Amino acid sequence: MKGWIIAVCFFFLAGLAIPVSAAAADKNGYITIHDVEITLVGDQANINVNYTLDEPTRVIVLLLGKQDLKTRLLTVLNYEDADIKTVELNRAELVVDDASYAYGRGVYWFPEHNFNGIIPKLRIITPQVSREFETADSVPNGIGYFAD
Numbered sequence: 054m055k056g057w058i059i060a061v062c063f064f065f066l067a068g069l070a071i072p073v074s075a076a077a078a079d080k081n082g083y084i085t086i087h088d089v090e091i092t093l094v095g096d097q098a099n100i101n102v103n104y105t106l107d108e109p110t111r112v113i114v115l116l117l118g119k120q121d122l123k124t125r126l127l128t129v130l131n132y133e134d135a136d137i138k139t140v141e142l143n144r145a146e147l148v149v150d151d152a153s154y155a156y157g158r159g160v161y162w163f164p165e166h167n168f169n170g171i172i173p174k175l176r177i178i179t180p181q182v183s184r185e186f187e188t189a190d191s192v193p194n195g196i197g198y199f200a201d
Contacts, residue, residue: 081129081170083110084122088174089130091192093163095200098152100135102126102145111142129170159200166192 085105092099106114106122114122119140126145127133135147153161163177168190175186179198186192 082125083107084125084129086129086170086172088176089172090176090178092178093153093161093180093196093198096151096153096155096161098132098149098163100130100132100147100149102130102147104143104145106142114142129168131167131169153198160197161200162195162197163192164195 083106085107087103087105089103090101092101104126123137123140123145126137126140126147127135130147132147132149132152135149138146138148153163155161163179170190172189173187175189175192177184177186177192177196179196180201181198182196184196
């Protein structure tokens with residue numbers, strides 16, 4: 054009897070894993086990113102990401118942990134060296150040190166950056182200005198700003 058219950062549980066988990074492996078061919082995999090907000094403070098970038106996960110993946114993340122989700126977010130955002138502050142099932146907060154070049158006297162340059170996917174709504178906030186992009190695959194041309 055116990056063997057039958059274990060077999061049923063195994064097939065159930067295997068059925069959940071099949072859609073996840075099929076989604077891996079998609080550029081963002083099981084993550085659908087809705088918007089990204091990058092706030093530039095000095096040479097640091099604070100990144101807030103809002104997204105949804107495919108439903109079978111939500112169950113697997115709850116059961117097995119968030120490590121693959123973290124790795125996938127870093128890959129899509131193309132900030133492999135980011136420090137992940139929080140990861141939830143619908144949002145994440147990351148910090149990237151040395152994201153901008155410091156030219157002295159409070160002058161900074163946030164360089165052009167390419168993402169590994171499409172960001173439907175991208176907002177970049179500096180102490181002076183906020184720029185918004187739609188269906189962005191990069192931050193074109195970079196952005197200069199002054200520290201507060």
